[in-house]
Each structure stands twice: as C-alpha cells, then as structure tokens.
Amino acid sequence: VQSALMDGPLKGRHVLVTSGPTHEPIDPVRYIANRSSGAQGSAIARALAALGAKVTFVTGPAEVPPPAGVHVVRVETAREMLAAVEAALPADAAVFAAAVADWRVASASGSKIKKDGSGALPALDFAENPDILATVSQMKQGRPGLVVGFAAETDDVIANAIAKRARKGCDWIVANDVSPETGIMGGAENAVHLIRADGAEDWPRMGKAEVAAKLAARIAGALGDEA
Numbered sequence: 001v002q003s004a005l006m007d008g009p010l011k012g013r014h015v016l017v018t019s020g021p022t023h024e025p026i027d028p029v030r031y032i033a034n035r036s037s038g039a040q041g042s043a044i045a046r047a048l049a050a051l052g053a054k055v056t057f058v059t060g061p062a063e064v065p066p067p068a069g070v071h072v073v074r075v076e077t078a079r080e081m082l083a084a085v086e087a088a089l090p091a092d093a094a095v096f097a098a099a100v101a102d103w104r105v106a107s108a109s110g111s112k113i114k115k116d117g118s119g120a121l122p123a124l125d126f127a128e129n130p131d132i133l134a135t136v137s138q139m140k141q142g143r144p145g146l147v148v149g150f151a152a153e154t155d156d157v158i159a160n161a162i163a164k165r166a167r168k169g170c171d172w173i174v175a176n177d178v179s180p181e182t183g184i185m186g187g188a189e190n191a192v193h194l195i196r197a198d199g200a201e202d203w204p205r206m207g208k209a210e211v212a213a214k215l216a217a218r219i220a221g222a223l224g225d226e227a
C-alpha cells in the first residue's frame with residue numbers, strides 16, 4: 001500500500017513543511033509562544049507524502065504528532081527553525097504553516113528568575129525573530145520553485161493576506177480568519193482563502209485534512225505545470 005501511495009504526482013519531489021509553534025525561552029522554566037496545535041501543518045505534510053513527495057517536516061513543540069512517512073526535524077525556537085529550514089534546502093516547494101513567535105527575549109536568563117519578596121516585577125527585553133518565510137521567499141539562489149505562506153488574521157483577512165504576500169515575496173498565502181467568533185482557532189475545521197498573484201479563491205469551511213488534501217493537490221498541479 002505504502003509503495004503504491006508513494007507513486008503519486010509528487011514522486012521525486014522534495015517538499016519542506018514548517019509546523020507548530022516555536023518556544024522562546026525566558027529562563028529555564030518559562031517561555032513565550034503562539035497558540036498552535038500543529039494540526040494543519042501535520043495534515044499538510046501527510047497529504048504531500050500521500051501524493052508521493054519526500055517531505056521534510058520541521059516542527060516546533062506541537063500537540064499533534066507528526067505524520068508517518070516524513071523526515072521529522074524537531075526544533076524549539078524560531079532561530080533553530082530557520083537553521084533547520086536552511087539545512088533542509090534545496091526543495092521543490094516549501095509550505096510555512098508554523099506559528100513562529102515574532103519576538104524572543106533578548107537575553108534569556110540562564111537561571112530561574114525568582115520573586116525577590118518585594119513585589120518588584122521582572123522586565124523583559126524583546127528582540128525580533130528572523131522571518132523564515134520572508135528569508136526563503138527572497139533567496140537569490142536556491143529558492144524553492146513554489147513558496148507558500150500562511151496568514152492567520154482577525155480583521156480584513158483578504159486585504160491583510162494580499163499585503164502579506166507582497167511583503168514576504170512568497171507565491172501563495174493560505175489565509176484564515178481566526179477571530180474568536182469563527183471558532184476556527186484550535187478547532188478541527190478551517191475556512192481559508194488561497195491568495196495567489198492572480199487573485200483570491202475562497203474555499204468553503206472544511207476539515208483540516210480536506211484543506212491539506214486540496215492544498216497538496218494544488219501544489220502537485222503547480223509543480224506539474226512547471227516540469
């Protein structure tokens with residue numbers, strides 16, 4: 001069964017997928033992070049592998065386990081994720097589904113920060129993390145032929161995603177509305193818009209596995225056209 005599945009339209013293709021949150025340490029016992037179960041990224045990696053792709057799955061500490069049949073690289077921080085992504089290239093396509101922390105604590109403490117008894121509050125200095133999607137999208141050499149980003153937005157979803165696609169320099173953006181009233185965040189379903197250079201496509205609300213299968217099929221189509 002496995003060998004039959006491997007014989008799909010992405011046979012011989014290498015696709016990189018990032019997934020999950022990153023954890024940015026404050027001290028040895030504390031961190032800052034985004035909310036991300038890793039469910040959508042995991043489903044995308046599974047769907048790409050099912051079409052025959054060789055998949056490198058670079059994942060932060062996610063709740064949902066990685067799928068079988070992919071090469072898993074585990075990381076904690078955004079900087080580790082960038083290094084793992086660079087080490088995994090070249091790739092025919094790359095999908096950036098990770099919820100990367102935008103900021104890290106500039107100088108994490110090597111020892112546990114303690115209350116000193118006076119009620120004084122600790123101050124944290126932040127530094128901006130590297131933008132992994134933008135870095136790869138703007139590579140002069142060795143850029144994957146198709147670079148796909150995600151955009152989780154709460155307001156003006158499509159306008160924000162169109163602007164984000166241009167700013168990052170990626171080919172496609174999968175945009176979703178994560179406003180609390182949609183109930184999307186942390187749920188089993190997703191309602192996304194696929195933003196490309198030639199416009200936006202609205203996909204109906206569907207399970208994350210179905211979103212993944214549809215996206216994997218679109219990626220196979222795009223790589224097939226280019227071959």
Ligand code: CTP
Pocket residue numbers: 018078096097098099100101102129130131132133134148149150151152164
């Ligand atoms: N991303 C990334 N590296 C970062 C931040 C984001 O690779 N340091 C990727 C995400 O994986 C996603 C896309 O960029 O594919 C958009 O992430 P998002 O957080 O929506 O974009 P930002 O540019 O960080 O903008 P915002 O201020 O809206 O958070």
Ligand code: CA
Pocket residue numbers: 100101102
């Ligand atoms: Ca962000």
